[in-house]
Amino acid sequence: MAKKHFNRPGPRILIGLIILVLLVAIFFAVRTPPIDVDTAQVVEAPLLVTIDDEAETRVRDMFVVAAPINGRLLRVDLEPGDEVIAGKTVVARMVPAEPDFQNPRSEAEIRAHIRALQANVRSSAARINQAKADRKLSAANFERTDAIFKRGFATKTAHDAARAARDSSAAHLAEVMQAYETAQFDLKAAQASLMGPSLGNSRGNALDITSPESGSILRVAQESETLLTAGTAIMELGNPEDIEIVTDLLSSDAIKVKPGSDVLIDNWGGDQPLKGRVQRIEPFGFTKISALGVEEQRVNVIIDFVDPHIARTRLGHGYRVIVRLVEWSGDNVLQVPISALFRNSGIWSVFEMRDGKARLVPVKVGRMNDERAQIIEGLDAETSVILHPSEKIDDGTKVRLRSD
Numbered sequence: 250m251a252k253k254h255f256n257r258p259g260p261r262i263l264i265g266l267i268i269l270v271l272l273v274a275i276f277f278a279v280r281t282p283p284i285d286v287d288t289a290q291v292v293e294a295p296l297l298v299t300i301d302d303e304a305e306t307r308v309r310d311m312f313v314v315a316a317p318i319n320g321r322l323l324r325v326d327l328e329p330g331d332e333v334i335a336g337k338t339v340v341a342r343m344v345p346a347e348p349d350f351q352n353p354r355s356e357a358e359i360r361a362h363i364r365a366l367q368a369n370v371r372s373s374a375a376r377i378n379q380a381k382a383d384r385k386l387s388a389a390n391f392e393r394t395d396a397i398f399k400r401g402f403a404t405k406t407a408h409d410a411a412r413a414a415r416d417s418s419a420a421h422l423a424e425v426m427q428a429y430e431t432a433q434f435d436l437k438a439a440q441a442s443l444m445g446p447s448l449g450n451s452r453g454n455a456l457d458i459t460s461p462e463s464g465s466i467l468r469v470a471q472e473s474e475t476l477l478t479a480g481t482a483i484m485e486l487g488n489p490e491d492i493e494i495v496t497d498l499l500s501s502d503a504i505k506v507k508p509g510s511d512v513l514i515d516n517w518g519g520d521q522p523l524k525g526r527v528q529r530i531e532p533f534g535f536t537k538i539s540a541l542g543v544e545e546q547r548v549n550v551i552i553d554f555v556d557p558h559i560a561r562t563r564l565g566h567g568y569r570v571i572v573r574l575v576e577w578s579g580d581n582v583l584q585v586p587i588s589a590l591f592r593n594s595g596i597w598s599v600f601e602m603r604d605g606k607a608r609l610v611p612v613k614v615g616r617m618n619d620e621r622a623q624i625i626e627g628l629d630a631e632t633s634v635i636l637h638p639s640e641k642i643d644d645g646t647k648v649r650l651r652s653d
Contacts, residue, residue, distance in 0.1 A: 296582040299573035304496035308487035333460035373429035494552040503548040609644035
């Protein structure tokens with residue numbers, strides 16, 4: 250039987266196959282696949298440049314009801330939110346402070362002082378009797394001298410001396426009687442210092458404190474019965490419908506704001522932002538420590554609401570909001586997302602997506618907010634720009650739109 254013979258490939262064919270495999274390997278090694286990117290279009294739309302900061306609402310005219318005297322505050326029955334009428338609603342009641350208990354040592358000193366004063370009263374009473382006797386004697390002596398003087402048997406000097414003695418004794422009697430009254434008053438004052446706290450009900454002597462203004466109670470600082478000194482705050486009240494907003498801006502930002510500037514009020518709890526207007530910028534700055542521990546110079550800016558009260562009925566005193574004070578605004582502004590911008594040799598630039606490739610385009614940027622930037626030169630409307638360009642992208646790099 251004859252054997253079959255297979256022809257082996259020649260050297261040229263083997264070399265060709267090897268070259269073909271190498272070419273395929275080199276092609277896949279040097280081939281650069283397109284980079285997936287996200288894009289956005291350059292558009293003409295309204296643009297707002299705002300200064301954003303946290304703010305707090307407050308009642309425009311808030312009244313603090315304070316203790317008018319040193320005394321004991323009776324329990325306050327009113328609650329925050331209760332309505333009050335000026336001059337009619339009793340918001341608090343106070344009674345005079347009760348005296349303290351005396352310790353044994355102080356009591357012994359007071360009692361000894363009382364006994365000394367009692368002795369002084371008795372001494373003053375005795376001096377009164379002596380002064381009355383002297384007054385009676387000097388009056389009788391003057392009458393005798395006067396009678397003799399009228400008949401010509403007494404000198405004028407003797408007559409004047411008798412008159413002076415009578416008047417002096419009368420004055421001395423009045424002085425002694427006043428001293429007696431003073432001693433009695435001192436004794437009563439010392440005896441009153443022994444009085445202890447009253448165990449009875451003193452609410453009948455309570456002083457009624459009425460509301461100084463019509464409105465609602467905002468906060469009750471002292472609710473339970475307690476001792477207060479004059480001037481201690483009891484509660485705060487005002488009109489919750491008449492509120493304003495206060496925010497403390499950096500002094501460098503406050504300079505950019507003017508009275509009458511528009512304000513957008515956001516994150517207040519409603520579905521839509523509210524409108525406001527800058528009422529005034531306070532001229533006095535103050536130092537505030539930021540959350541990072543940095544000292545900052547800040548200025549209070551007061552903002553009025555433009556929307557009617559019905560649009561913000563649930564907004565009260567001390568609520569947190571976010572205010573966006575309009576620094577600049579434009580209607581048809583050519584703009585791009587700020588995530589498309591980057592610095593190239595100190596020049597603002599973007600990557601334009603054109604024919605599947607990234608093209609480096611220098612641009613001139615105008616106004617800018619936290620999301621978008623105004624383009625003055627370099628781009629046209631409806632041009633696609635690459636967002637968040639990575640370091641892998643350069644001028645001429647192949648790119649493709651990222652698929653979801």
